């Protein structure tokens with residue numbers, strides 16, 4: 350280590366409240382607005398014909414993240430006209446993956462060459478966290 354002031358990495362900063370470590374969820378820019386990570390964005394209209402979407406079903410998704418496993422209630426939608434299915438988007442989670450982007454990035458930094466050889470990513474979460 351060299352001498353002098355070196356800026357500390359504040360990305361892992363933690364606040365303790367009532368003996369529990371609080372980690373504020375990062376905000377993610379979507380379109381021109383910031384949303385807290387893991388907010389659920391619902392589509393309202395069909396991307397093809399512009400009709401209002403109807404609810405098809407509800408589902409709970411579990412997202413592996415460095416903030417723990419996050420449970421999110423999401424909705425599946427369908428267009429009454431062209432019958433196309435749509436689904437909610439979870440901020441910070443790529444598509445229908447069960448891990449968050451930041452978790453994936455961290456995993457890339459931690460794991461040898463960033464490859465995942467285990468079949469069950471939940472198992473990786475347990476190993477990593």
Ligand SMILES: [Zn+2]
Pocket residue numbers: 395396397398399400428429430431432433
């Ligand atoms: Zn449509």
